Amino acid sequence: xxxxxxxxxxSLHPGGSLRLPCVASGFTxxxxxxxxxxxxxxxxxxxxxxxxxxxxxxxxGTVKGQFTMSRDNNKNTLYLQLNSLxxxxxxxxxxxxxxxxxxxxxxxxxxx
Numbered sequence: 001x002x003x004x005x006x007x008x009x010x011s012l013h014p015g016g017s018l019r020l021p022c023v024a025s026g027f028t029x030x031x032x033x034x035x036x037x038x039x040x041x042x043x044x045x046x047x048x049x050x051x052x053x054x055x056x057x058x059x060x061g062t063v064k065g066q067f068t069m070s071r072d073n074n075k076n077t078l079y080l081q082l083n084s085l086x087x088x089x090x091x092x093x094x095x096x097x098x099x100x101x102x103x104x105x106x107x108x109x110x111x112x
Contacts, residue, residue: 002026002101006094009106016085020106022078022095030073033098036080038091038108048093049080063089085110 008020024032035050049059049069057069068081078095087110094102 002097002099004095004097004101004103006103006106009093009108011109011111012085013112014086014110016110018082018085018108020080020082020093020108022080022103024076024078024095024097027097029071029076034071034078035096036067036069036078036093037096037102038093040088040091046091051078082108087111 003025005023006020008018010018012018031053033050033052036048037045038048039045047060048063049057049067051057051069051071055071059067066082066084070079070081071077072079080093082089090108090110092105092107094105096102
């Protein structure tokens with residue numbers, strides 16, 4: 001049974017940083033392509049980034065250079081480093097596998 005558990009969210013001021021971990025279980029994490037998606041208040045689900053099994057990453061243009069996705073296969077953990085946060089980054093963030101399975105998400109709120 002696939003289980004994904006996101007954490008690390010919080011409330012912070014513009015310009016701050018957070019690292020969001022996602023602990024995975026129930027499947028072979030090391031060979032899985034994984035993604036981060038987010039949903040801002042009143043908006044639809046938005047893909048943010050993807051990492052393949054070899055560690056290659058891709059990002060939506062609006063977060064490129066601002067977010068960094070990584071993985072630790074020894075810990076079955078995915079990470080999303082969020083830097084220079086802006087109010088428009090306020091959203092619930094989920095990690096997601098190729099089948100679209102997600103955890104409960106973690107809330108990130110950026111406000112002054």
